[in-house]
Amino acid sequence: MAGETIVRITDVAALAGVSIGTASKALNDTGQLREETRLRVREAAQKLGFVMDARGRALSSGRSYTVGMITTDSFGRFSIPVMLGAEDVLSAGQMAVLMCDTRDDSVREQHYLRSLSSRRVDGIIVTGRSSDPRPRIEVDIPVVYAFTPSLSPDDVSVAVDDARGAEILAEHLLTIGRRRVAYVSGPSRHAASTLRAGAAAALLGPNLVAPPLFGEWSERWGRQAVDLLLRQNPDVDAIACGSDQVARGVCDRLRELGKSVPQDVAVTGYDDWNVMALASRPPLTTVNLRLEDVGRLAGRALLDLIAGREPASAVIEPTLVIRESTVGA
Amino acid sequence: MAGETIVRITDVAALAGVSIGTASKALNDTGQLREETRLRVREAAQKLGFVMDARGRALSSGRSYTVGMITTDSFGRFSIPVMLGAEDVLSAGQMAVLMCDTRDDSVREQHYLRSLSSRRVDGIIVTGRSSDPRPRIEVDIPVVYAFTPSLSPDDVSVAVDDARGAEILAEHLLTIGRRRVAYVSGPSRHAASTLRAGAAAALLGPNLVAPPLFGEWSERWGRQAVDLLLRQNPDVDAIACGSDQVARGVCDRLRELGKSVPQDVAVTGYDDWNVMALASRPPLTTVNLRLEDVGRLAGRALLDLIAGREPASAVIEPTLVIRESTVGA
DNA sequence: CGTGCGGCGGAATACGTTTTCTGAGATCAC
DNA sequence: GTGATCTCAGAAAACGTATTCCGCCGCACG
Numbered sequence: 072m073a074g075e076t077i078v079r080i081t082d083v084a085a086l087a088g089v090s091i092g093t094a095s096k097a098l099n100d101t102g103q104l105r106e107e108t109r110l111r112v113r114e115a116a117q118k119l120g121f122v123m124d125a126r127g128r129a130l131s132s133g134r135s136y137t138v139g140m141i142t143t144d145s146f147g148r149f150s151i152p153v154m155l156g157a158e159d160v161l162s163a164g165q166m167a168v169l170m171c172d173t174r175d176d177s178v179r180e181q182h183y184l185r186s187l188s189s190r191r192v193d194g195i196i197v198t199g200r201s202s203d204p205r206p207r208i209e210v211d212i213p214v215v216y217a218f219t220p221s222l223s224p225d226d227v228s229v230a231v232d233d234a235r236g237a238e239i240l241a242e243h244l245l246t247i248g249r250r251r252v253a254y255v256s257g258p259s260r261h262a263a264s265t266l267r268a269g270a271a272a273a274l275l276g277p278n279l280v281a282p283p284l285f286g287e288w289s290e291r292w293g294r295q296a297v298d299l300l301l302r303q304n305p306d307v308d309a310i311a312c313g314s315d316q317v318a319r320g321v322c323d324r325l326r327e328l329g330k331s332v333p334q335d336v337a338v339t340g341y342d343d344w345n346v347m348a349l350a351s352r353p354p355l356t357t358v359n360l361r362l363e364d365v366g367r368l369a370g371r372a373l374l375d376l377i378a379g380r381e382p383a384s385a386v387i388e389p390t391l392v393i394r395e396s397t398v399g400a
Numbered sequence: 401m402a403g404e405t406i407v408r409i410t411d412v413a414a415l416a417g418v419s420i421g422t423a424s425k426a427l428n429d430t431g432q433l434r435e436e437t438r439l440r441v442r443e444a445a446q447k448l449g450f451v452m453d454a455r456g457r458a459l460s461s462g463r464s465y466t467v468g469m470i471t472t473d474s475f476g477r478f479s480i481p482v483m484l485g486a487e488d489v490l491s492a493g494q495m496a497v498l499m500c501d502t503r504d505d506s507v508r509e510q511h512y513l514r515s516l517s518s519r520r521v522d523g524i525i526v527t528g529r530s531s532d533p534r535p536r537i538e539v540d541i542p543v544v545y546a547f548t549p550s551l552s553p554d555d556v557s558v559a560v561d562d563a564r565g566a567e568i569l570a571e572h573l574l575t576i577g578r579r580r581v582a583y584v585s586g587p588s589r590h591a592a593s594t595l596r597a598g599a600a601a602a603l604l605g606p607n608l609v610a611p612p613l614f615g616e617w618s619e620r621w622g623r624q625a626v627d628l629l630l631r632q633n634p635d636v637d638a639i640a641c642g643s644d645q646v647a648r649g650v651c652d653r654l655r656e657l658g659k660s661v662p663q664d665v666a667v668t669g670y671d672d673w674n675v676m677a678l679a680s681r682p683p684l685t686t687v688n689l690r691l692e693d694v695g696r697l698a699g700r701a702l703l704d705l706i707a708g709r710e711p712a713s714a715v716i717e718p719t720l721v722i723r724e725s726t727v728g729a
Numbered sequence: 730c731g732t733g734c735g736g737c738g739g740a741a742t743a744c745g746t747t748t749t750c751t752g753a754g755a756t757c758a759c
Numbered sequence: 760g761t762g763a764t765c766t767c768a769g770a771a772a773a774c775g776t777a778t779t780c781c782g783c784c785g786c787a788c789g
Binding site for chain 1: 451452453454455456458459464466469474475480483484487491494496497498499501511512514515517518519520618619620645675676679
């Protein structure tokens, strides 16, 4: 175990009394060998503590068993769960993952693409900060886009269903009997932001008391929005927010004004970011984007692509998470 | 550019009219070649868009130009900045980084160690969730511990100076004239937690109005702690907290009780976690752990180790970040 | 008893580099 | 003009594995 001289497949073959080609076949479950021979080789490998040299394998098989994970997000709040999910299924498939944080810099992106190409990775997963689509990357190996879909419909993307998330929350508010709903969104320049606001508005119809308010992704904006809103619509009975951060600000301000949540006003967030959704008073009803599932699916799709199959793009439906900000404690 | 047939060093050599060995030397700045020859080869490589095949290189040079990054932290709040810093200097050194998230599972850790060993990585960076030391990993290649130091003093570790961070904050509170200070810490089972509380207490001396309070890393605990504290010591004029989360809870509760921060009570956090420190009302004075610097230093240390040099362990001193929770707005 | 066939394992080659060793030519001292 | 010294570049041997043939053996069949 601790006798640390590196053991090659040659050594395994010698101990098992077979040729090195045979040893290779035995260890990889390829070729046609008697079961007994396979076993003998495996035992020899076991005994010697053989770990295959990935370099040799990569060179001769043409497969590096390595994939690149490119993110523009510096491993932020959204890309991390995606990466964890992807890494989970990839490493179960014996793939190693090279991390590439481009920081939204195209020079760095080029650098990483060269590095990955030089390493002959079997494929690439691309993810990022937002669910807005991005330009495709031009390489001739398998690529899967996760969370941040590709603009090109020919690419394989695993996205989240942003509109559906907003609808789920709107339905929930209607279900619990709210009829005077307001929508407090993030910045209008985010496609996801307007998409969600639009979907919610469409579903709420006349139950929406005012046009969606656009601002920023912050608690401060949530607090400001409450003031704006109550001035025009003092009888609002629910506020759907574009993010958990905004929702938390909304809750704080409502409490300060003596309105009780959810009795007077129900509040919903978006994202199920624990540090916001659970710390809020009261904890937030929100939707969970299932980003780990997005990552997992993307990982599987990439494995499929590498194996020569043709996975389809997919859209993951978020799930409703009900907490005390909409249903009485 | 787009004529995508893979180009090998052989092709470069042919175009430059030299042997493949010569081409290799020219591209790697090794051996002795006429400058003109080097140039000729480089131009040929340029023209053909040659990118070196890392597999061949790894096999024949013994260097994979790849390092493993092992974290127990699922890429959490602490490990991420560390990884970004490390990745920054490593990728500048032409190293690729394999990500390995062990999720605190020793089975997964073994799996990753096998994978890294199989890939013949040049070195490993180990990081994690807390600044508490951890057992070393037993491999015979260069390893540097970042943020989470190794228990063994023979290993190279880059750590944060936890005690010093607490002292800096305590000094700051004394400097602004506070003389009745309380300390609200995290869980006592965290070494870092007790270490910081101890260091602050020692420096504050008689200016500490009560023994440190231990609880958990949450806003809720911060709010509870305020109630406990004011019952016994209604005249407290500063509360130092074990984390920004706790401090935010403290601020919220103080405000609810009609105490103004910082006029009545100054509050300090710890970690400079933006989403807490900046969102708090008022924004928190805290210490920044400089985790990216920790990562960068660790990366450089690893490069040194790989190059055969002998870098020393280091401790990074946190910096004070002054905001409105201690100095009047 | 010869022919063909199927199951099994070995030999050889390929993968794309780096690196060491060797030798050809040029330069220099005498 | 001869031998020694240098400068440069090529030939060839690694590195560790996968894979493609090829041939051997034993068996069934005619």
